[in-house]
Amino acid sequence: MRVKGLIFLVILVFLCTALGNSYVRYLVEPGDKLFNIIRDYNIRISTILDFNCIDDPRCLESGQAIYIPVRDGFFYDVQEGDSLEYIAKLFFALVEDIMKANGLSYSSKIFTGQRLFIPLEAVSVCSNVNISTQYSWPVYGKISSEFGWRKDPFTGTSTFHSGLDIAVQQGAPVFAARDGTVIEAADNGGYGLNIIILHADGSKTRYAHLSHISVYSGQRVARGELIGRVGETGRATGPHLHFEIIDSKDQCKDPRSYLSSSQYMYVRKEPGSLGLGGK
Known part of the structure; x- marks a missing residue:
């Protein structure tokens, strides 16, 4: 069952990447451990915990849904009055890296409720x-x-x-x-x-x-x-x-x-x- 689950998730990752989505939905199987899942897919545990409501990462329930980003990084839902420059400062990131990750340009408009992806490698590069x-x-x-x-x-x-x-x-x-x-x-x-x-x-x-x-x-x-x-x-x-x-x-x-x-x-x-x- 574990192998079948891995194959299914790989297929989902491919399809979601092709469709432009940023994450996949994974259903926990009996015996699954979160630490094994993140090792298999090269995602840090803080990324998974940030995007999911998991009370204890050491204990998963069979059938529980976990959302896994295709790339390691974080999501941010645009709020009223936000600009790309301000969002970059929130993540101590470069605005150019956020634009590249989301297919945006300097002329692009962002809107309230829009979900942006902030890649892990872009985070905290501008912290002092x-x-x-x-x-x-x-x-x-x-x-x-x-x-x-x-x-x-x-x-x-x-x-x-x-x-x-x-x-x-x-x-x-x-x-x-x-x-x-x-x-x-x-x-x-x-x-x-x-x-x-x-x-x-x-x-x-x-x-x-x-x-x-x-x-x-x-x-x-x-x-x-x-x-x-x-x-x-x-x-x-x-x-x-x-x-x-x-x-x-x-x-x-x-x-x-x-x-x-x-x-x-x-x-x-x-x-x-x-x-x-x-x-």
Whole structure:
């Protein structure tokens, strides 16, 4: 049954590629393991988790449908007011790579609800790494609330804000700010859907209020790897990413001290340049 399933999926991939579709539908057979499926088709597990609602990648149900991109990469549904340039910044990608992957040109118009494919090799090529700390911005957006004491948006009282809030629309991609191992990927009360990554020096980063989690506990991730999508789950007043940096003594630190200037969240690296620009 396993061999027949593989043959069927190969045929579907060929047909969908010929028809211009970007993914195929695979029905889980008894004994199937997600890790074997992604190995067979050279797709990373975060890609599959990003495009599917899978509670536990270690346990699949027979007959469950899994959607598998023909190429490794991610999908983005165009929202009102989006431009190709802005979408490229959300994925820290080059607009030329997105146009090529979707058969678009500089004169092409995009429309609300249109689904674009962002190839894996295009993602995070324009992220800006702070050389001294090795952290990069986890999302492209606007700072809506700083680290430190502030007026609580729900109670109006003065409370300590343990992270940095970055406002951006629902469904925007979230990336690992530093290499590490996922130690939590679940709903966590006021944080909503959240991810915690443990780094080699004992520090941690938290990514909260997500709409979707694209990693699992125990997974190794690299800086710039897509790990989830922006949302407003938990105690939130609108879509944004709550981002924390926690040192090895479990003390929250101001992320501004570890990230590059917010003016350079996105850096278009040109041959022979210093890597600055593209605010």
